[in-house]
Structure formats: structure tokens, C-alpha cells
Amino acid sequence: MVDAGKWWTLPVAPALLLGFAVLAVAGKTALDDRGAGRSVTPVGVLRPLLAVPRALVAQPRRLPASDRLLWRLGVVTVPVAAVLSTLVIPFGNHVVADLSVGVVWFNAMEVLTWAGLWLAGWGPNAAFSLVGGYRFLAQGLAYELPLMFALISAATGAQSLRVTDIAGAQHGLWYAVWMPFAFAVHLTGVLAFSFLGPFAYPAGRDIADGVLGETSGVDRLLLRAGRWLWLAAGAAMAVPLFLGGGAGPGLPAWAWSLVKTVLVLGLLVWVLRRLPALRADRYVELAWVVLLPAAIVQVLVPALVDLGP
């Protein structure tokens, strides 16, 4: 059913991811423009892309006693991990590498951003940056375990860690329908690992943009692009995990994947503006006292269903 590893999927997957990320940025800008009373124009909403020429002409900055090597490493890790995570995400009937442990692969790539962002905060040797790096770890400790159990719920339902198997196992009844909590936790996790909107705590305005604060030029572009690439990757992953992948009536599989991804992305972008920043000192308790036990109960549902017949 799924063709794995055609050569052309290798360049197409990152390009698609980038396309979705740009779409999300444009959507966010359109909502912001409306909120600020500006006119929303198709060209205007693409203005965040001007960050690209700006990054290319910017003069490099050198900070005293900064750890240039680790800083660069961290900044590069975030977008690269986002791109690598898409290797296992099927789009329509195609996937770059249909790993037998796809879900774990996605999870591991997402955890790489922990290291990346901490390094991005540590590197510049500036107080607010470092606080931002630490904040992401605190946030990570809060969102990660519920997210893992959400991923496990889908894997348990399909009795496979292969993402295409999970998409194929949903036979018309999406996991989002009978595992709504896992779906919600997954979407929360997506916002959290892309540190956007309510989870922008590590890059908060109260600490002068935190991990982003001291970066300039290409570094800044990579880190900011990394956030949106992760948002797009997380939305794309939600489709095979919880929304039946490319399955659907009438349209070809790729079209269904496209429609579903755009809808999930739209939902996430809409939520970005609806909540204040969830500070980790408050969110950790909610995550561990409420979300985690509930996520474990949610895993029990597919486990018992699997045992049944």
C-alpha cells in the first residue's frame, strides 16, 4: 500500500515540510494582521520571509567568552532534527524511510531539540539566553512524558511502531475519535516542542526572547525556522497517527494527507494566539498530576481493545 524510499521522496519531503512551515507562518501573520487592525494581503502575510535576506546580509556577531562551537551546534540541531523527523512520516502513499520503529524515531528526533535548545541558550554566555535554555528543559520535563504516552496509545492501537502500519490500522475509525485525549496531548506536545505560542516560554518576551535573544543573522533564521518546521512536522505526524493518514473517499491519498495536515496546522496556528505563555513552574504540576495519569489511562483503552477479540 505504501511505497517506501523512492529516490525523489528524499528532496520532496523537506520541501513539503518547508512549504507547510511557510503556510503556518503566513497564517499566523494573517491572524496577527487582523488582530492589529492592518489589512490582510497575500503579499503582506509573507513578509516574515524577509528574514531570509536579512539573515544573509547581516554582519556576524561575536560575543565575549561565548562557546561558538556548541552554540552553532545547538542552533543547527533544531531545524535539522525537524527535517530528519519527517523521514518516517508518510504523505499519501509515500514515505522516505518506512522504519519499523518510526514512532520512536520521531520521538528521538524531537528530544534532540532538548539538546539543541539548551546549547543555543548556553552558547552565547548571556544570562537571559541561559535562562531560556533552562526553561526549555523544564518545559520538556513537563510535556515529554504525556506526549510519549500519546504516541504509545496510537502504537498500541495498531500494535506496531511503524507509522504506515498505524495509519493503515485505522479502518475508517480514526484514533482521534476514540483516543481524543491522546490526540489532544499530541497537539499540545507539538506546540511545546516547537516552543511557539503558549509554549514560547523559553523564548519569552519577559527574558528578552531568551534562547533567541542573542542570535543574529543565519543563526537566528535557523532557530526561528526550526520552530515552524517542528510545528509543521508535528502536524504532519498527527495525520497518520490519529487521522487515518491518506485514507478518505474520492480524493487521492496525497490530497487527503494535504487537506488533513493543513487543517491540523490551521488549528494549531489558531490556538497559538488564544493562550498566554504556560510557565513551566505552573505547567509541570498540571502535566504530572493531571495529564500523565490521564495519558496512561488513555493507553489502557487501546490495550484492552486489542486484548478483546
Add this chain to the structure above:
Amino acid sequence: MGVTNTVLLWVLGVLALTGGVLVFTLNSMARVAFSLLGCLVCVGGVVTVLGLPYLGVVIVLMMVMEMVIMAVFMIAYMMNPAGLMPMSMVHNTRGALVISGAVLAALVAGIFLVPWPGRTGARPKDSTFQLGMSLMADQMLTMVTLGFVLLATMVGATVLATRRGRYDRFGDELDRRPAEDPAGGGVGR
């Protein structure tokens, strides 16, 4: 074992060893922690290439989380974490070198002298499935023991590391609500 795998094993192996040596030669604590991370990620890669993708990727996942948290503790507890002023924090280097050198020599000698048996049994179609079946069937006791070890660790580590207990939080009668904490939590207990 194909050519690609052999090359991968060589590259990952050399990187792992380099990372391991760098751990004890670098000055900056952050760099030390991340060279150890690099080393263990390569170990995860080796395990993956050897046909255990699940364990390999899980090792990568766990080690990233572990090392990042380790870096936080290291920087909190060590003076001079950025390695700006080089200083030595070693003792009895020569003794350690002799002992570890002797252990390495003995191990390598053993590796090349022992008459290893041939391969028994065929590679399973899905090694993840093999692991799961064995952990949930004949190795169930191991799994249960590991589970209890983890639980004991969680409780023990928390007890050791915290100063405040529930009487500090909830008062002598355990009836103070909300609890008295330096910073309030999110569900307002």
C-alpha cells in the same frame, strides 16, 4: 553484513571512542557533557546497525535527555563550568592509567584468544518483536524487577534530593491548603 554497514560501524565506532576520550580531556563542562552524549549517540547507532533498531533509537532518546539534565547539574555544582580557567581535577592519574591500560590489554587479549562459538539461531524478522515477546513472557521476572528498581530509584532519589517534606508543605496537621511552597504549582494544591 554489507559494505555500507561495515563502513557505518567503523565511522560510528571511531567517533564513539573519540567522544569517550574527549570526555576526560576537555576543560569545559558543557563540552564534556556533550562529547559524552556524542559518544553514547554513536553507541546507539552501532546498536541500530547491528540489527537492534528499537534499542538503538531508544538509547539515543534516553541519552539525550540524560546528558542534558546532567549538564544542568554539572553546571550547578561545579566551579568554573565553562572551563575558562583551565584547572586539573584529577588524582592518581598514573595509577588509573595503569589499571585501565591493564584492563584494556586483558580484554583485548581475551577477545582475540577466546575461541568464540559460531552463530546459533537465525536472526528474527523483527528484533523489536522478539524483545517485546521475551520481556512479556519468559523474561517477565527481569522486567518486573527492573520496574521495581526504577520505582525505588524514583522514590529514593526524590527523598535524598529534597529538603522539604510534606510536613513542611502542609503543616504539622497536614491540613494547610494550599501548601506553603516557594512557588505555587499549576493545580493549586
Add this chain to the structure above:
Amino acid sequence: MTFELLLVLAAGLFSTGLYGALSQQSIVMIMMGIELMTGGVVVAAAVFWSFLSPGASGGQVLVVAAVLAMAVEMAMGFAVTTAIYRARRVDMADMAEDLKG
């Protein structure tokens, strides 16, 4: 030959870790040495599984146990370091010598 060389890799990681655990003064650095030694065990277990008995699951279970040991060692190590540090502001093994029996 790959088999032996991979075992040499495991032995190398183990010995490097051993050197670190023996020579470092900081508790955290000693823990890093132990992590490295356990990493060697992980490689060895995976090699034995892959080259000697892929049909049996023993090698895999050993890898699981070793990875778990790393996690437990980390957690307990930091808990103990925190406790010692809280009590005496010491993070060097030499300074905690009165812990000797």
C-alpha cells in the same frame, strides 16, 4: 573480523570509562566514567546478540538492563551529590572521605 573489532570498541569504551572513574575527583565526572563503562557493556551485549545468538533474546534483555542501569546510576548519583552538596558544599569524592567505612 568485524566481530572482534566491535568487541575491541566495547573494551575501549569500558577502559576509557574506567580510567575516568578512577582518576577524576568530581563526583559528576566519576558518574560520566561509569556511564561510559556501561556504554561499553551495551555495545558488547549487542555484538554478542548479533554475532553469536540472534535467535535468543538474552542479548537484547542485557542491553535493556544496562541502559536502565545507566538511568538509575544517574538519578541516584545526582540525588546523592545533591544531598552531600546540601550538607557540606562538597562535590569532590576526596572531600567526602569520611564516608569511608
Add this chain to the structure above:
Amino acid sequence: MGLTDFLVRAAARRPSVLLVTMPGGTPVRLAAERELRCRGWAEASTPAGADLLLVAGPDCPALRSGPDRLWDDMSRPRVRLRAETAEAVAPVLDEGRARLGETERGPYGAVDPRGHGGPPMAGPGEDRDGLTLDRLHLSLGPFLADWPAGLVVRVVLQGDVIRRARLGEPYETGPADPFWSRPWIRASAGEPVPVAEAARRRAAAHLDSLGRLSAVAGWPAEAVAARRLRDDLLEGAPADAVLPRTMRLARRVGRSRSLYRLTWGIGPLTAADAHAAGVSGPAARAGGDVPARYRQWLSDTLDDMRRLDDTTTLLDPVAEESPRGRWDTQRPPSAALAGLLPRLLEGTELAAARLVVASLDPDPDEPAVRRQEVARG
């Protein structure tokens, strides 16, 4: 150079602006914020992310080195601008964009910011959890995004927990002109001021504070909404145009369960403590934590908006509170609010500390009045 030219010009189309407000520059800041919002230019938080440096407000000799340091931190292409009056903002921004597009072509060497130089570390000290950890000395302000312009709080940090906080010396400024309390100053001087004007100014001041608090709380969408309302009020929008929107804002922010959950218990200030410290106004009337204070602002704003058409009554500067409390030239209300900060900040995390400051929002322009009067008298 063709490509570089093109890139520089493209990048200059929508520059991001680092807005630095000098003490006394509130009207210029308001004009600049409004202008940036209407143009859709980003407001940078740090020099690293900025193309234009806009210094808003009158010159302040004591603080001149601050913008210089920020300027040194910015990487090229960059343009430094200065707007002393609100009217100057729009043309100055246009000029900045034009200059950004044509000046200072690469290739550049690396910029060497001199503002940094490793932050000073003091010896270790006992932390909140009884661990002895390194302490970091840091100054919050005078120029920090969404921070009262000119306020300086010197803090000792352990991790991100504030162990000690004290107020920095206030700066000697030029002619003091606290924008938000201007109607009260005029009324105290005997000038007839309609109460509608005072109510408008007070509502706008609360919305300004609310916008700052929302920004610090990481809710930029509501910050923009509050600031839009503020700008409309200051432009003289009639009550029936702003009241429904304010009610919607009050519903979204004031009744937001998540914002409440995230801010309850932070910066507790009972009414009795507030009065003892000489605080009057919304902070004292709210008598509680951060949510109590922003809800007080919202309900005060709604009350004021219902009085916008009352052009007959004259302002009684004693009976009517100025935005931050009862107006007293000798002891302006912001002085008491700022005095509370060290006590409220100690033991809080950086994020909570920012919320506390934003929820009290002392106006550093006000204490300047007192110093001037003292100097004159």
C-alpha cells in the same frame, strides 16, 4: 554587488525596530508603538534581532551610554534614529528605512559587542532550596522590552530565582512630564480640566499597563488588542466605539482561567500592606495578587469609559485618583509602588518578578516630578 544590493533593499522593506524609551518619553513611545503596529514592523526585544534603533523621548545625559551600548551590540546593516516628539516618529521611521536600504554595504567584519563582558559572578550563597550555588549580579532595566522606561532594579540571581533586589538610583532627567498624570498636575495647578479628559487618560493608562502585562505574560495577541484600544482612546474615539471592544477584552483577559491559573499567588499585596506603604489606587484597592490587580484595571477602565461623555464636571485632583493612585506632588503614587518592588521581588523567579513589576507598573516619570520640585524648592 547586485545581489547584495537587492538583498539589503529587500531586507529593509520591513525592518525590525528596537524601541528604547528615555525617561519622559512616554508620548513618543506611544506614537512609535502605534506607528510600528500600523506598519506591521516587528518590535525587537534585543539588539541582536534589530535593524533600527529608535531612541524615543528627550535626551537624558545620565542615560546616554545605554543606547550607545545597545547600538554597539547591533550587527550591520543598522540605522540609529532619534525621535524627541511624537510627531517626529513617522518621518523618522521612513527615513530609517530609506537609509537602511542604501547604506552600509558588506562585507563586514564581525561585530564585537562591548556591552557584555561576562556578567560579574559573586561568591556562592545559600539558595532557596538550601543549596549553595553561584550568584549572578544583574541589572533589570533601564531599557528592557515591556519594562517601565528608566526603572532600574538590581538583582542577585541564583539560577532564575531572585535572591536580593534593590532599586537603582533614579536618574536626573530633564523637564519632568509624567504623561499619564498630566491632567491631575494641571488640575492641581488650578487649571480647569474636564473629568472626561482625566477619565480618558486614566483608562488609556490602565490599558497601557494591561498591554505590558499581557506581553510579559506571553500573550502578544491580547497585548496588541489592549494597545489598540489605548491608541484609539488617546485619539479621542467616542465611548460607544471603544466600550464594546473593551468589554470583549475584559471578558477574554479578565475571565481567562488559564491566565488566572498562571498568575495567582504572585506578588501578593494586601490592602493593609499597600496603605502602610503609602500606595493608593488600583493596586491598593485590588488588595491581592497579580490577577486581582489586572481585574481591577479592567473594571476601572470600564467605569472610566462610561464617563467619557461627561464634559461638564471638572476634575477634582484630590477626590479622583490619578492612574496609579491619589495624586500628590510631594509623593507621587509611583514612588510608593516602586518602593514595594524589592520586598515583592525577593524569592520570586524571573518570570514571576516580571509579572509583579508589570502588574504594579510604576511610572518612573512620576518620581522625577518630586525630585524637580525638591530641587526647585
